[in-house]
Amino acid sequence: MDFIIFVLLGAVLGLIFAAYQINSVLKEREEDEKIKSISRKIREGADAFLKRQYKGVSIFFLVMFVIFLALSFLGYVSIFLPFSFVIGGFLSGLTGFIGMKVATNANGRTTSAAKKSLNDALRVSFKSGSVIGIVVVSLGLLYIGLSYLVLSYYFKDLAETERIVKISTNIVTFGIGASSMALFARVGGGIFTKAADVGADLVGKVEAGIPEDDPRNPAVIADNVGDNVGDVAGMGADLYESYVGSIISSCALAVSAGLSIKGFALPLFVAVLGVLASIFSTFFVKVKEDASQKNLLKALRKGTYISGIIVALGSFFIVKEVLGMENIGIYFSILSGLLAGILIGYFTEFYTSDSYSPTRKLAETTKTGTGTLIIGGLSLGMISTAIPVVIVSISVLISFILSGGLKDFSLGLYGIAISAVGMLSTLGITLATDAYGPIADNAGGIAEMTNQDPEVRKRTDALDALGNTTAATGKGFAIGSAALTALAFIASYKDSIESIAKNGAFEFAFDLSILNPQVLIGLFIGAMVIFVFSSKTMDAVGRAASEIVVEVRRQFKEIPGLMEGKAEADYASCVDICTKSSQKELIPIGIIAILTPVIVGLVLGPNGVAGLLAGATITGFSVAILMSNAGGAWDNAKKYIESGVLGGKGSDCHKAAVVGDTVGDPFKDTTGPSINILIKLMSMVAIVFGSLFLHFSIF
Template identity: 65%
Template sequence: MNAIYFVAAGSLLGLIFALCMFLRVKKQPEGTAEMIKISTAVRKGANAYLKRQYTGVALFFGVVFCILIIMAFTGYLSFFTPFAFLTGGFFSGLSGFIGMHTATMANNRTAEGASKSLNKGLRVAFSAGSVMGFTVVGLGLLDLSIWYLILNAVFHNLPASEKIAEITSNMLTFGMGASSMALFARVGGGIFTKAADVGADLVGKIEAGIPEDDARNPAVIADNVGDNVGDVAGMGADLYESYVGSIVSTAALAVAAGYGISGVSVPMLLAAIGVVASIIGTFFVKTKEGASQKNLLRALRTGTYISAGIIVVASYFVIKILLPDHMGLYVAILSGLIAGVLIGAITEYFTSDSYKPTKKLADSSETGPATVIISGLSLGMLSTVVPVVIVGISVLVSYYATGGVNDFNIGLYGIGLSAVGMLSTLGITLATDAYGPIADNAGGIAEMTHMDASVRERTDALDALGNTTAATGKGFAIGSAALTALALIASYIDKIHQISPELKLDLTITNPKVLVGLFIGGMLPFLFAALTMSAVGKAAQSIVLEVRRQFKTIIGIMEGKAEPDYASCVDMCTKSAQKLMIAPALIAVIIPIVVGFIMGPEGVAGLLAGNTVTGFVLAVMMANSGGAWDNAKKFIEQGAHNGKGSDQHKAAVVGDTVGDPFKDTSGPSINILIKLTSMVSIVFASLIVASYLL
């Protein structure tokens, strides 16, 4: 019980640090009146989008809440589940909103900081990203602490073993709310940002021949708004859900493994220690003027590695004190932590223009857009090999090191701990990710306000770094999703056994229900990716037509004598995103339930396994292809292959345009899909079992 107070303290520490970073950013100079005007327009557009999104999502939550209440009254669920569902969604959405509000406040301040020095621009953007990172971990641990204390009070009369089982079983379900909000945020924000980005690039850069982020482009404000609602608010909600999901699923597995309160305390304490480690790591992020991409990347990586090193030391003592006879669990934590670092490194290798794969992708622009597309797809497919091997090794090491050979449940608990280990430094990892869109916005403001060329050079350097950190952040999110999903699958099977101990599940590959479930699960990420890619295409078409219309009808727009109608593009992106995000989001909720009713718990288990395997690989491929296409374009813009405006540059822009929905809509949304389907299956497990036994 004492551990939960330490977790609550970690939560408050994270939120206090986030507040300090927010106030630090707010004190920075805002720049000229023109810079403030553009920043305000971006902030208003982002707020308008989130207001409309949260209104629509509130209807979804209201409907699902009513369904869960009915299930609770009929005995299929605990009465705590509907309310846990709401709090999970609320805190997930709140973390995204706070991060986005900070990012839109920091964009002009980052540009102004970059006018002084590269390090100043980096520090402002990173401090703003830290608000996102520490808000996510702080609110995640706060939600967890509140529910633990409430449930501990409610079940205080039960024996210790029964009490902790009830607590973890109920806490597991608030992940469904977090997952649902994350999916809407990721899909809706991803559709918005990429529709605006594609529209701005295709008409502005290729057809009109004007620079990126040029104030004459009607979609430029929508593009900057999209960076915030997709890459900040969406990513925040996404990783909030991974973070909380890994902790609660591992806590539930601790009970199944027989570790009791000590086993439940381990993932919680690791998360709390991770907050402290991440705070310490932030103080080591700094650089010097004229730094190369490798120098800048090293500056961010230094903070991350120091945080990871602290976890390596601290986690040893956590296991030594709480479970001294099971030191194999320490190996499981290390395997997850190392896997996270390695996945980040391999993603960086495939997507940064400092390394051969992206440079070779840029070389392919010499023969036109087709070869850029072919090379980018090949790069993405190749990049899946090492992350799959890394996650596979981490799973095997975690399982066998903890004693999975002798006790299956203990091995599963080890896998869950590896996921917690990977996410333990989320505060600083997410800070380096959220930093990217802020730097991107700063570059846009520098371009639109015609700041000195040296400022744009610095913001471009920060933006290119942001593309790499965003790509590694997505790789990290996808890798952690795979491990978390494995823990959730184990929790689902354990839940089925709790509901009906006499039910004997046949989960062998030769069981037709499992096999069909595998096929359906394997198809699900492709269906989801198809719907989200199609949504971006439809929304982008409307923006392309609108930008073309304005170029033709607004006299003086190309000469800079007339101001484009920015608001119309923002409004069109908002409406399209809200409408087109519904179908992809609903399939993640509906399909597991339908499969459960038709093929029972065994079919659902197959679906979850197939969904996790295919989803992990497809997400990595799409995220890395998109990241490499983007950085290949920026590599050419820096002067390679005849630079901006050349045929090679135009070919790279086409590749980047294809890659936009890959890396910012479909790819990162798939990792939420694989976790949400597991969460839905756990929440509706009682109903599925009841229908199966009829």
């Protein structure tokens, strides 16, 4: 019990630091009334979106609560599941809400800080980003720690070995609420932000020829709102789910690996170390005035590398103390995951940053038009999947072997699961480097709309351009960790089914041969559902963007003096269109994630579901990387041209790049990041409904 108190103290310390950072940001002044006015409009739009989204999603959670409650009374799921489902969803949504509130209060302050210096602007925006990162990991640990205390008290009459089995069996299902909320937040926010972004660019930049973030564009406020609801609120909920999922899956697998309470505690100790390392490393992120992109990136890397080194060194002593030198191989599993995350981040940066040749070569393709740019971007996205897949494969192999998998298969699975914890252990600082980007982007938009000195926009643009790279790196990091976590969940699913069968006296044994028709069909369906999901999310962005295009054209035509800058655009109408469109698409997309494993399980049985999860994980991992990196490269190719090469802004090359960027927007900010949630959510659903598959499956 003592170890869980330590975990809770780590979570509370993280929340205290986050509160300190929030207070520090709010002390900064928004000196200009125009800045305050625009910032307030963005804040009101973001609040309106989240209010409507949470209202709609609460209906879904209420329905699922009733279903889970009924299943618990029938004995098919734990009585704790309905309540943990709601609590997990609430906390996932809360992390996004806190992140968005901080971001929308920091954007104008970052603009004001940029009047003073580049370092001041970085300091304000990065502090705000660090709040999001630390809140995500702290609330995740708090949730797991309190869940353990409740379950430990409920099963207090059992012997320790039996009690920890019961706790781990229950706690592995607790992530389904967080996964559900994360999917809705990522998809809903992604549809909103990219509909606004695409609509604003196609009419504003391409048709009207006005600059980005020009106040005459009616969609410009919606675009800035979208940065917050998609890239901050959605991302916060997404990575909260990844973080919690990686920890609870490794805790559950510790029991089947025979490591009992010590193995259960180990990932929690590593996570607490990661929180402390992330807090410490935030103080090292700073730059000098007129810093280059390379120096800015170096400043952010300094923070993540210091955090990584602390976790790498500290984890050795944690493993040695908790499990002893006989299990020191598990330390190398943690190290493997940590290193894999860093390498995936580096190669994501290589393929998406305009500091390297792939994106610069992509920009060159605009000389021959939009078609060659689209072909080049897709080609870049496809080839960029190779290295991350190899990295994750090697990490899985190393983690399995070094943790003792050749002697004990269950121990090897635990090694794979805890490597995901290692990868996400520095999430506090990694997410901070990602989350500051949308804040800097908003700050640049506010600078443009309030006619600030060109030097202010130059500083915010420098931070924004770097933000595109760190955002792409963050997405690659999230996708890589999702693959490892999904593998751990598949192992947990197998353990769960075998445990249910044993306790319920079912005659069942897995046959996971690829020649088993149930498994083979499951693999096909798992691959297919990734493309159906991608189609639905891309189509949703396209339809919503079309509505924005029509509305912006209407206002340009019907509002006298708008194009001359003598009248104000109706910003609220575009915000409302994006909000309504994003909410309308959520439920059908959510149903795909929930019902697919249930239907497959009831028809093909547990073997078919195992195939489904494997097919979805393998296909989803590659497709998510393709979309994220292609979209990031298209975006940075546009910014590379805007820096003055190939004719600069307004040139034919730039117009082609803007179109490429509009294609890449839903790739990198809607569909790609949502796929990693989909594969984990389907795994969670499969674990929760395992008993039903055994009772009612046709096979």
